[in-house]
Amino acid sequence: MTLLLSCSHAPSAPPDLAPPADFAHPPFCTDGADGGPAPTFANVQLIFTNNCAFQGGCHDPTGPGQDAVAMTQDLRAGHAYAAIVNVPSTEMCGLRVSPGNPDQSFLYRKISQAAPCASGCNPFPAHCSQMPLGETPIPLRDCEQKVIHDWISDGAMP
Numbered sequence: 001m002t003l004l005l006s007c008s009h010a011p012s013a014p015p016d017l018a019p020p021a022d023f024a025h026p027p028f029c030t031d032g033a034d035g036g037p038a039p040t041f042a043n044v045q046l047i048f049t050n051n052c053a054f055q056g057g058c059h060d061p062t063g064p065g066q067d068a069v070a071m072t073q074d075l076r077a078g079h080a081y082a083a084i085v086n087v088p089s090t091e092m093c094g095l096r097v098s099p100g101n102p103d104q105s106f107l108y109r110k111i112s113q114a115a116p117c118a119s120g121c122n123p124f125p126a127h128c129s130q131m132p133l134g135e136t137p138i139p140l141r142d143c144e145q146k147v148i149h150d151w152i153s154d155g156a157m158p
Contacts, residue, residue: 029143036143039150041081041158047144048075051132085156091128099156102149112145 028046029037037043053075074083084096089106102108110131132138140148151157 029141029147037147039147039154041151041156043147044151045077045080047140047147048080049077051138051140051144053077053080081158085158097152097156100153102152105152108145108149108152111140111148 028043028050074080084107085099087096088094089096092106092109094104094106096105097107098105113130130139132140139145
């Protein structure tokens with residue numbers, strides 16, 4: 001998604017936009033826990049805030065070194081929903097989030113697949129990698145991916 005989820009406008013996150021080496025957030029969820037967090041947008045936003053839109057992160061367009069692309073990928077609270085739901089992806093054909101259809105939602109592909117652009121139309125294959133991006137992609141926990149998957153599957157409600 002120039003998409004949403006991506007620092008995909010660069011092959012890897014510049015050092016000043018990547019999380020600090022000692023960056024750690026409290027676990028949002030624990031893989032293997034029964035049930036897991038509810039698939040609500042409030043919980044999706046917590047995942048974004050912890051992993052993508054922290055102060056100075058790739059999806060916080062107020063950070064240093066951000067460009068016009070980052071403005072369309074703003075995942076900060078109050079901005080994320082409008083930036084992703086029913087919004088065409090600029091990296092792949094289709095939508096960043098297609099309500100009810102996680103497998104056709106570029107956001108979900110970006111967080112759940114090592115090669116999210118391996119199939120389908122992709123005008124910028126060199127700029128398509130799994131998110132969140134650091135020196136190498138740092139995949140979300142399975143339980144975080146499940147919250148996003150289920151939120152999209154349930155209709156991606158605000």
